[in-house]
Amino acid sequence: MGGRPLPVPDLHDVISSARVVSIPMRVKFRGVLEREALLVEGPVGWGEFCPFLEYDDVESAPWLACALEAAWHGFPAPVRTSIPVNATVPAVEPGRVEMVLTRFGRVGAVKIKVAERGQSLADDVARVAEVRRLLPDAGIKLDANGGWSTDEALAAVDAMARFDLQYVEQPVADIPGLRTVRLEVQRRGYGVLVAADESVRRQEDPLLVAREDAADLLVIKAPPLGGVRRALEIIAQAGLPAVVSSALDTSVGIRAGVALAAALPELPYACGLATVSLMAGDVTQSSLMPDAGSLPVRDVAVSRTRLERFAAAPERTRWWLERLRRTHAVLSGVRMGS
Numbered sequence: 015m016g017g018r019p020l021p022v023p024d025l026h027d028v029i030s031s032a033r034v035v036s037i038p039m040r041v042k043f044r045g046v047l048e049r050e051a052l053l054v055e056g057p058v059g060w061g062e063f064c065p066f067l068e069y070d071d072v073e074s075a076p077w078l079a080c081a082l083e084a085a086w087h088g089f090p091a092p093v094r095t096s097i098p099v100n101a102t103v104p105a106v107e108p109g110r111v112e113m114v115l116t117r118f119g120r121v122g123a124v125k126i127k128v129a130e131r132g133q134s135l136a137d138d139v140a141r142v143a144e145v146r147r148l149l150p151d152a153g154i155k156l157d158a159n160g161g162w163s164t165d166e167a168l169a170a171v172d173a174m175a176r177f178d179l180q181y182v183e184q185p186v187a188d189i190p191g192l193r194t195v196r197l198e199v200q201r202r203g204y205g206v207l208v209a210a211d212e213s214v215r216r217q218e219d220p221l222l223v224a225r226e227d228a229a230d231l232l233v234i235k236a237p238p239l240g241g242v243r244r245a246l247e248i249i250a251q252a253g254l255p256a257v258v259s260s261a262l263d264t265s266v267g268i269r270a271g272v273a274l275a276a277a278l279p280e281l282p283y284a285c286g287l288a289t290v291s292l293m294a295g296d297v298t299q300s301s302l303m304p305d306a307g308s309l310p311v312r313d314v315a316v317s318r319t320r321l322e323r324f325a326a327a328p329e330r331t332r333w334w335l336e337r338l339r340r341t342h343a344v345l346s347g348v349r350m351g352s
């Protein structure tokens with residue numbers, strides 16, 4: 015698809031600068047309490063390779079392409095200087111919502127995790143109600159990570175539309191289900207939109223959801239799509255509004271998301287790029303954290319001291335370097351951006 019593939023640097027050059035970090039989370043997020051990432055330094059800066067641990071090498075290959083783009087090629091020209099961002103509230107109990115929100119400072123929008131395994135609709139309603147109570151004017155979006163059936167998704171929208179929701183992200187797992195939920199929510203007249211996330215980033219064809227008219231907007235993460243340039247192409251071809259979101263990365267990975275959001279011709283919603291606020295550390299002294307609801311579009315200077323402080327245990331470092339070797343082999347076979 016699209017533009018000229020970027021050359022993949024030699025494994026030796028990639029591995030020689032690789033550093034593995036393990037950063038504790040302040041709040042458990044998607045089951046993760048320690049976020050591990052491998053950072054590489056190339057001729058133009060640092061890149062972050064942090065596919066989730068359960069991903070295989072083929073699924074991880076575009077994540078490496080994204081890291082190598084950042085470190086060896088840099089980013090396309092920005093069209094804006096700051097990016098509006100949302101706070102992200104994990105599936106915590108209502109009593110912890112205020113503490114989580116405090117970490118983000120003043121924001122104009124909040125994304126709330128719902129449909130967590132082991133929790134009920136009543137738990138979701140209580141969490142969303144608490145956010146609405148604390149922030150009466152904020153834009154609210156929900157993210158179910160595909161955790162509902164279509165009936166459950168419709169019941170959830172019935173129960174929570176009164177909180178004035180902007181959109182529900184990936185209410186159900188599959189594309190036909192997403193389309194059903196989208197059309198039925200539209201028919202019920204709630205004015206709540208349906209966004210696709212996993213149906214773009216974990217789908218062999220990231221454009222299928224758009225072709226099937228199954229979503230009103232796309233939530234886009236640069237790493238699973240193979241980097242900023244490739245993500246820009248996919249968004250342009252999809253022809254739908256896009257919200258750029260993080261992969262729960264350090265400020266180095268967030269920088270790629272910021273570059274993507276900065277290069278998009280339109281940016282109608284706050285982006286999910288404030289997640290460094292959920293972490294208890296970073297690899298830079300000047301983290302990409304929100305100030306008055308926005309992130310600046312700027313580079314990130316990596317601190318050697320912090321790479322040391324958060325260095326992963328030797329066996330985890332070995333595991334990541336092996337993963338890097340295997341993924342590099344996959345990527346060299348398919349070429350970046352192809």
Ligand SMILES: O=C(O)CCC(=O)C1=CC=C[C@@H](O)[C@@H]1C(=O)O
Pocket residue numbers: 044100101102125157159211259260261262285286287288289
């Ligand atoms: O979009 C946001 O507000 C923050 C990022 C975020 O929610 C996610 C980051 C990484 C993994 C995902 O489970 C999750 C998501 O599903 O969007």
Ligand SMILES: [Mg+2]
Pocket residue numbers: 157159183184211212233
């Ligand atoms: Mg999501």
